[in-house]
Amino acid sequence: MRRWAGIVWLLVRKEIRLEWRSRELLTLLACNATLLAVLVGAGVSSAVLDAPTREKIFPMFLWVVFMLSSTTSVVRFNEQELEGRGFEGLLLGGVTGAQMFISKLLVMSACFFANFLLLLGLFALSLDYDISDKLRSLATTGLGASVVLASLLTLLAAVASTSKLKGVLLPIISLPLLFPTFLCGMEMTTEIVLGNELAGGAPWPVILLCAQAVYFVAGINLFEVAVRE
Amino acid sequence: MLEARNVTKAFGSFTALRRLSLSFSPGEVTLLVGANGAGKSTLLKLLSGLLRPDSGEVVSSHKQVGFFSHHLFLYGRLSVRENLELFGAVRGIRDIDKYLGEMDLLDVASRPVSELSKGTQARVGIARALLGSPDLVVLDEPTSNLDERGTLLLLGAMKRVRRVSQDRAIFVVASHDLHRLTGVSSRAVVLSGGEVALDSGNGASAESIDTVLARYREVNR
Numbered sequence: 001m002r003r004w005a006g007i008v009w010l011l012v013r014k015e016i017r018l019e020w021r022s023r024e025l026l027t028l029l030a031c032n033a034t035l036l037a038v039l040v041g042a043g044v045s046s047a048v049l050d051a052p053t054r055e056k057i058f059p060m061f062l063w064v065v066f067m068l069s070s071t072t073s074v075v076r077f078n079e080q081e082l083e084g085r086g087f088e089g090l091l092l093g094g095v096t097g098a099q100m101f102i103s104k105l106l107v108m109s110a111c112f113f114a115n116f117l118l119l120l121g122l123f124a125l126s127l128d129y130d131i132s133d134k135l136r137s138l139a140t141t142g143l144g145a146s147v148v149l150a151s152l153l154t155l156l157a158a159v160a161s162t163s164k165l166k167g168v169l170l171p172i173i174s175l176p177l178l179f180p181t182f183l184c185g186m187e188m189t190t191e192i193v194l195g196n197e198l199a200g201g202a203p204w205p206v207i208l209l210c211a212q213a214v215y216f217v218a219g220i221n222l223f224e225v226a227v228r229e
Numbered sequence: 230m231l232e233a234r235n236v237t238k239a240f241g242s243f244t245a246l247r248r249l250s251l252s253f254s255p256g257e258v259t260l261l262v263g264a265n266g267a268g269k270s271t272l273l274k275l276l277s278g279l280l281r282p283d284s285g286e287v288v289s290s291h292k293q294v295g296f297f298s299h300h301l302f303l304y305g306r307l308s309v310r311e312n313l314e315l316f317g318a319v320r321g322i323r324d325i326d327k328y329l330g331e332m333d334l335l336d337v338a339s340r341p342v343s344e345l346s347k348g349t350q351a352r353v354g355i356a357r358a359l360l361g362s363p364d365l366v367v368l369d370e371p372t373s374n375l376d377e378r379g380t381l382l383l384l385g386a387m388k389r390v391r392r393v394s395q396d397r398a399i400f401v402v403a404s405h406d407l408h409r410l411t412g413v414s415s416r417a418v419v420l421s422g423g424e425v426a427l428d429s430g431n432g433a434s435a436e437s438i439d440t441v442l443a444r445y446r447e448v449n450r
Contacts, residue, residue: 003321006318007318007319010315010318010319014304014307014311014315017306017307017311018304018306018307021306022306080304080305080306083305084300084301084302084303084304084305084342085300085301085302086302086303086304088279088300088302089302089303089316089357090316090319091278091279092277092278092279092294092296092302093316093319093320094293094319094320095319228279228281
C-alpha cells in the first residue's frame with residue numbers, strides 16, 4: 001500500500017511539474033474565468049442593481065461561470081501525455097490506471113479550487129459584495145464541487161483526448177452530468193449567503209458527496225480502459 | 230515464457246496479424262524482419278501488452294517489460310534526468326546516473342527531452358526501456374535514429390541486461406538494420422502479410438540466420 005501511494009505521489013509531482021512548465025490548464029482556467037466574470041460583472045454594474053439583488057444573484061453567477069470556465073478549460077489537459085505517449089510508458093512500467101487517475105484528479109482538483117477562489121474574489125469585487133465572514137464556508141463548498149468536477153473531467157478528458165472535437169465534446173458531455181453538482185453548489189452558496197446553517201436538513205451536501213463517490217469510482221475503474229483505447 | 234497463440238489483430242478493414250503463432254525461449258534474441266505493414270510493430274505491441282489481440286492469446290510470465298519504439302514514451306517538457314527518475318522510481322530504481330552514463334546522456338541530463346536531437350532522444354528512449362533488469366525487452370527499430378556510437382551503446386546496454394538476467398531475458402527486436410543487429414541475434418523471423426513467412430528457429434546458427442535473411446532480401450529486392 002505504501003509503495004502504491006508512493007507511485008501516486010511520484011505521478012502527482014510529475015503532473016505539477018508539467019503543469020508548472022506548460023501552465024496550460026491554469027492559464028486557460030484563469031483567462032476563461034476572468035473573461036466571463038468581467039463580462040457578467042460589467043453587465044450587472046450597468047444594470048445598477050441594489051445591494052440585496054446583487055446578493056441574490058451572486059450564487060448563480062458564481063456557479064455558472066465556475067462550471068463553464070472549468071469544463072471549457074480542460075481541452076488540453078492530456079496533451080503532453082499524448083505527445084510523448086506517456087500514458088503507455090507508465091502502463092508498461094507497471095503503473096495502474098487507478099494510480100494515474102488519482103494523481104491527475106488531485107492536480108485537476110487543486111487547479112479547479114484555485115479557479116473557484118479566483119472567481120469568488122472577482123465576483124466579490126465586481127458585485128461589491130463582502131464575503132470575508134463567509135469565505136470559509138464558501139471555500140469548503142467550492143472544494144467539494146472542485147473534486148466532483150475533477151473526478152468527472154479527468155475521466156472524460158482521457159476518453160475524448162484523441163478526438164479532434166474534444167473542445168466541443170467535453171462541455172457538451174460533461175455539463176448535463178454536472179447539473180446536480182451545479183444545483184448543489186448554487187443552493188449551498190445561497191444558504192451560506194443568507195446566513196443559514198448547511199447541515200440543517202438540506203439534501204445538497206449529501207447529493208454532492210454521492211456525485212463525488214459515483215464519479216470517483218467510475219474514474220478509478222474506467223480510466224485505464226479509456227487510456228488503452 | 231512468452232508465446233503468441235493464433236493471434237489475429239485488425240485495425241478497421243486492415244488485418245495486421247492473421248492467426249500468428251510464435252514462442253520465444255529465455256535468453257533468445259529474435260530479430261524480426263519484414264516489409265512495412267507486415268505486422269512487426271503490431272506483434273511487438275501485443276507481446277509487450279500494449280495491445281490486446283482480437284482473437285487468440287498472448288501468454289507472458291514477464292514481470293518487467295522494456296519497450297522501445299519511435300514514440301519514445303517520454304515527457305518532452307521534463308528533463309532527461311526527470312524522465313528517467315520517474316520511470317526508474319516506478320520500477321523501484323533510484324540510481325539513475327548509472328543508466329545515464331550507459332547511454333552517454335550525463336551531459337544532457339538536465340535538458341528537456343523535446344530540445345534534444347532525434348538521435349539523443351532515441352538514446353533516452355532506450356535508456357528508459359532498459360532501466361533496471363527487464364525480463365522481456367521489445368525494441369521496434371531501435372537503430373533507425375542512432376549513429377554508429379549510439380548503436381554500440383545500445384548493444385552494450387543489451388549485453389548488460391543479458392548479464393543481469395543471467396541470460397534469461399528475452400529480446401525481440403524489429404529492424405531493417407540487418408547489418409548491425411544480425412551479429413547479436415540467435416533467431417531470425419520474417420513476417421509477411423501478418424503471418425510468419427520464414428523462421429530460423431530457436432538457437433539457430435549464424436549460417437541459418439544468414440540464410441533466412443538472404444531469402445528475405447531476395448524476395449524484397
